[in-house]
Amino acid sequence: MSTAIDPTMTATREIEFRDALREAMSQEMRRDPRVFLLGEEVAHYNGAYKVSKGMLDEFGPRRIIDTPISESGFAGMAIGAAMMGLRPIVEFMSWSFSLVAADPILNNAPKMLYMSGGQFGCPIVFRGNDGAGGQLGSTHSWCVEGLYSNVPGLKLAIPSCPEDAKGLMTTAIRDDDPVFFLESERVLGMKGHVPEGDYLIPFGQAKVRREGTDCTLVSFGRPVNFCLDAAAELAKEGISCEVLDMRTIRPLDIDSIVRSVRKTNYCVVVDQSWSFGSPGSEVASQVHQHCFDDLDNFVHRVHSADVPTPYAFNLEQEYLPNARRICEAVRSCLYRA
């Protein structure tokens, strides 16, 4: 039986982020016939980013389903199936394309249980590539956590490393509510230690990825890795950062943040979505509420620039919340700028 464990303690083999995702999906499909995967190019093509590679061979075309380019249609179809008790995993080739399916995924899935007075739930996972960084331009670079975390009734998981990817995905599939699972194509090739069996990482439990005493860095998904880079850089200047990987944005583990900020008295939030009405602004607001007397400066935030994503390499690099900008924010927050 699966248990909640710290996977890094037990794993010896290294696999890629994409393999970790696939392992979770495959293990869940083996144990529960109600689970199936659908999306564009997931079957014969083995997935645009090879996350579902080999799954058609194992599970066949009734459970690994290639769809036409009809996001609104197939997302809605999967929601209908979930209302009947199946447990679909819907792959968006990119979360940017989920905007075409905004009505079903925002107006149906997260509200079904509520508006049916508890009669019809929606045990579904929407997953796919999220975020900028590949010079894909304005329409293909969405960080949908900024938009979607605003909506009650959905859970939003955003792993930063392979071991979390597998554990969070397993939890997502077994969850009885709609889960939005955000992967970054930029880190699908990242390798890490991942246990072979199935294990669950509970939602709403942040992980301290680096301990520190001078400043709390709070982040979600791929930018957690930028925070670790920045923390290493700042250590050379004698600044000790504690890096919190939130792992889920909804639910948000505010307790872990508060605990850390009470220790460090400074907080910088790093969020790759736009700043206005974002996970970053929500964290800042909650920290100000809970740690008003502990803070030695207001919560600083690092976001993507408040403009559509540019294509040009130099502009996109500057646009993203990179390690340099995180270091600057920490120094500024600690009055060391």
Added chain:
Amino acid sequence: MSMLSEPSTSRPFDVHGKPGERTSAPAATGRRDPVDPALCRQWLRDMLLIREFENRCMQQYQDKKIGGFCHIYIGQEAIAVGCTAAVRPNDPIVTAYRDHGHALARGMAARHCMAEMFGKIGGCAKGKGGSMHMFDREHHLYGGHGIVGAQIPLGVGLAFACKYMDEVIDGRPNSRVALAFLGDGALNQGSMHEAMNLAGLLDLPCVIICENNGYSMGTSIHRGTTMGHDIISKAIGYGIDGYVVDGMDVLSVYHDMSAIVEKCRRESRPAFVDMRCYRFKGHSMSDPRKYRTPEEEHQYASDDPIGRLKLHLEERGELSEAALKEMQKEIRDEVREAIAWSESSPEPPMSELYHDVFVEPHGPYNGTSLPQMLQGKDLR
């Protein structure tokens, strides 16, 4: 309008239709006025330019001068060139992300197109759009668009504006036609169906052109689309006339599209075109093409639209070897120059990050400005 010839045994692959199945296309008229050889040579030049441009693009992508997604138009050149020839320069067009061919055919200079992909300030969008977003106000190109299907309602909106400007504002009959291009994969987006219904309902002069290359990424049309052998049946459901056109033959494209466009202009009505073609290269730069056979690719490659036009001209003694050589040399030089120019064009300055968010300066945003290619031009 033309019907494609029945597949013969020497052409075993047919990605579009199941052999022998009827389509709902109107029968061919057979009427073909001869085209001025000089015009044909110009089309050959335009097609060769796109071919050379795209080949060099692939190299530049391998050399990491171009980033992001890059979709190559090789094999489909006859469509952009033939359709452009069939409309007036001020008829607006809009297309998807496989857009370099449309930009060049419409008249964008190769250097502005290439520099856009290099992410340089000299690009048509100052390097801020990239390969999928070619925009050219001067040549009435309303963009390449990256979200599959997104551009189709926009195209219908261009037609709406054409009609509105003429009929409502100027009080005269509609004079312009909009072209909206899409891939066969976009047939399955709701946007396509909503757009067709609107175009039919509001009598909008829009030709919706499906560049039906038989595949959307790795999905053959028959695996992703009902009635894939007869896609104009979809238009018929919206009361829109549909036509099958041989997109591998620039003369067919020109003749058929001229007739279709003029009918739409005259009657202020939409039309739908199943423009049959084949994408010779992968979907984007990272596509191993395992979903189709080398034999199939070879068959279509041997039916190259450029080869067809060359043959047409040579058979009539309208293209000398020397003239062709000269043309090819000019084109190589033009594209080489475009690359050199793009290399030397500066990166966009950091202020561009906050430029063009709004027209007016406001907060961190610092207003807007025209790309180099439009500076000093009178745009009305």
